[in-house]
Amino acid sequence: MRVYLDHAATTPVFKQVAEEVTKVFTENFGNASSLHSHGQEAKQIYEDARTVIANFINASADEIFFTSGGTESDNIAIMGFLKANFPQGGHIITTQIEHPAVLEVARYLQSHGYDVTYLKPSFEGYVLPEDFEKAIRKETVLASIMWVNNETGVIQPIDQISKIARKYGITLHSDAVQAIGKIKIDASLVDMLSASGHKFYAPKGCGFLYVSKSVNLDPIILGGGHEKGLRSGTENVPGAHGMAVALKTIDSNYPDWSTKVRVLREKILAAISQIPEHHINGTQSIFSHINVSFKGINGETLATALDMHGISVSTASACSSHHKMTRSHVLEAMDLSDWMIDGAIRITLGYDNTEEEIDYFIQILSEQVKRLRKI
Amino acid sequence: MAYSERFKDLFLNPRYAQDIGYTHTAEVVYPEHGDRVRIFVKIENYLIRDIAFKASGCPRVIAASEAVCRLANGRHIDFIKTLNEEHIRQEMEFFDKGFECIRAPLEALKKAISKIES
Numbered sequence: 001m002r003v004y005l006d007h008a009a010t011t012p013v014f015k016q017v018a019e020e021v022t023k024v025f026t027e028n029f030g031n032a033s034s035l036h037s038h039g040q041e042a043k044q045i046y047e048d049a050r051t052v053i054a055n056f057i058n059a060s061a062d063e064i065f066f067t068s069g070g071t072e073s074d075n076i077a078i079m080g081f082l083k084a085n086f087p088q089g090g091h092i093i094t095t096q097i098e099h100p101a102v103l104e105v106a107r108y109l110q111s112h113g114y115d116v117t118y119l120k121p122s123f124e125g126y127v128l129p130e131d132f133e134k135a136i137r138k139e140t141v142l143a144s145i146m147w148v149n150n151e152t153g154v155i156q157p158i159d160q161i162s163k164i165a166r167k168y169g170i171t172l173h174s175d176a177v178q179a180i181g182k183i184k185i186d187a188s189l190v191d192m193l194s195a196s197g198h199k200f201y202a203p204k205g206c207g208f209l210y211v212s213k214s215v216n217l218d219p220i221i222l223g224g225g226h227e228k229g230l231r232s233g234t235e236n237v238p239g240a241h242g243m244a245v246a247l248k249t250i251d252s253n254y255p256d257w258s259t260k261v262r263v264l265r266e267k268i269l270a271a272i273s274q275i276p277e278h279h280i281n282g283t284q285s286i287f288s289h290i291n292v293s294f295k296g297i298n299g300e301t302l303a304t305a306l307d308m309h310g311i312s313v314s315t316a317s318a319c320s321s322h323h324k325m326t327r328s329h330v331l332e333a334m335d336l337s338d339w340m341i342d343g344a345i346r347i348t349l350g351y352d353n354t355e356e357e358i359d360y361f362i363q364i365l366s367e368q369v370k371r372l373r374k375i
Numbered sequence: 376m377a378y379s380e381r382f383k384d385l386f387l388n389p390r391y392a393q394d395i396g397y398t399h400t401a402e403v404v405y406p407e408h409g410d411r412v413r414i415f416v417k418i419e420n421y422l423i424r425d426i427a428f429k430a431s432g433c434p435r436v437i438a439a440s441e442a443v444c445r446l447a448n449g450r451h452i453d454f455i456k457t458l459n460e461e462h463i464r465q466e467m468e469f470f471d472k473g474f475e476c477i478r479a480p481l482e483a484l485k486k487a488i489s490k491i492e493s
Contacts (some may be wrong), residue, residue: 296431298409304376304434308383319433319476324407342409375392375430375437 002310003357007350008150014201020245024238032235042237049244056247057187059210065227066240069207070177071101073194077173078105080217089113090141095127096120096333102144102175125154125282125334133164140170147176151316151330152282153289162189181250182286191215202246206239257351262287264349264358271362275369279340293343297372303345305368311361314346379468382438391444395427401486403479410436410476414483421452440480442466452488
C-alpha cells in the first residue's frame with residue numbers, strides 16, 4: 001500500500017480540478033490579454049477565478065493578484081511594499097520560524113540597510129503577541145508573520161497581532177500558504193497575504209497575493225504590465241481557474257472532509273500516545289499536522305523506514321551529501337531538546353486520506369519505532 | 376533518496392544488531408552528523424567468531440554497520456585491515472558521493488581490533 005502523508009509539502013490535484021484545468025488548456029487557451037474572442041473567453045475565466053478566490057478569503061476581487069506561488073507572493077509583498085513606501089530603509093518585524101521565502105528576503109533586506117527583528121517562538125511553537133508589541137519601534141514599517149507554520153502546523157495568533165499592528169499603524173503581511181483551504185481565513189485581518197495553489201489541491205506554479213486596497217506596492221517584476229502593473233507575465237489562466245475550482249470544492253465539502261481529517265489525526269495521536277518516550281512538537285496545531293519525535297530515533301531514519309514501506313512523511317533535520325546534519329530552524333527556535341529536533345517527523349494529512357491508509361500507517365509506525373530502538 | 380534493494384535489506388533486516396559475548400569493542404561518534412556506532416567482536420585465534428553493532432543516526436550509518444558486520448564475520452583480522460570505504464559502499468550498493476558517516480562503522484571495527492597484533 002502507498003500512503004501519502006506529506007500534504008504540507010504538496011497536495012494531489014483534485015480530479016475535478018485536473019479535468020477543468022485540462023479543458024482550459026485545450027479549449028480556452030487564448031491569451032487573456034488578447035482582444036479577440038479566444039482571449040476574452042480566457043479573460044472571463046481568469047476574472048471569475050479572481051472573484052471566487054476573493055470571496056473565499058473575505059476580500060474583493062481587485063485585491064487579488066495572481067502570482068506563480070507562495071515564494072513569489074512573499075517577495076512581491078515585502079520587497080514591493082518597501083520599494084514603494086520605504087526605499088531608504090526602516091525596521092521590519094518577522095519571526096524565526098518563517099519559511100525561507102520570507103526569511104531569505106529579510107536577510108537580504110538586512111544587508112541592504114533595513115533593520116530586522118526576528119521574533120522567537122514559545123516552546124509550543126507560536127509567537128507571543130506581547131513580544132510583537134514590545135518589538136515595535138517608531139521606525140517599524142512592516143511586519144511579516146506567518147498564519148500557520150509549515151513544520152509544526154502551529155496556528156499563529158494573527159487576530160491578536162493584527163489588532164496590535166492596527167494600533168501602531170504597521171502594515172502586516174502574512175504567509176498563509178499552509179492555512180488556505182484548511183482553516184477559515186479572513187484576509188481583512190492583514191494588509192497582504194500570500195497563498196500557493198499546490199498546497200490546496202490546485203496545480204503547481206500558481207498562487208496569489210492579497211493586497212488591501214489601502215496598501216501601495218511597486219512591482220519587482222517588470223514587463224507587459226499585467227495584474228495592474230504589479231506582476232507582469234502572461235496570465236496563467238489554467239492555474240487561476242484550478243485554484244478557484246479547488247477552493248470551491250473544498251468549500252462545498254469542508255464540513256465532512258475536515259471532520260474526517262480530524263478523526264484520522266486523533267486516531268494517529270492515540271496510537272502515538274501508546275509509544276513511550278515521544279514528544280509532539282508544537283501545540284494548537286492545524287487539524288492536518290502532527291510533528292512528532294521518538295527518543296533515540298533519528299527523524300530521517302524513521303522517515304526512510306516508513307518510505308521503504310510505501311509511506312511518505314517528511315523530516316526537516318537530515319544529512320545531505322556534502323553537508324553535515326542540517327537541523328530544522330523552526331524546532332531549534334522553539335528551544336526543543338536535541339532528540340526532539342533530530343528525531344522529528346512531520347505527518348500531514350489531506351482530504352484524500354482514508355481510514356484504511358491510516359490503520360496501515362499506524363501499524364508500520366509502531367513496528368518501525370520498536371525495531372529501530374533495538375538497533 | 377532512492378536506495379537499492381540491497382541497501383533496503385541491510386537497513387530493514389539487520390542480522391547483526393544483536394547482543395553477543397564479545398572480547399573487544401569500540402565506539403565512533405560523528406557528532407556533527409548525529410551518528411554513533413559501537414562495534415562488538417568476539418575474537419579467537421585472530422578470527423572474528425562473532426560480531427554485532429549498536430547504531431544510532433541516519434539510515435546510511437545503520438546500513439553501513441550491517442554491511443561491515445556481514446563483510447567481517449568469520450574473517451581473519453588481517454583481512455579486516457584491508458577493508459576500505461569502497462568495499463563498504465559495494466556491499467551497500469550505495470555510491471552517492473559524500474556522506475562521510477558511512478566510514479564510521481569500519482572505523483569502529485578497526486579501532487576495536489587495533490591492539491591485536493597478528
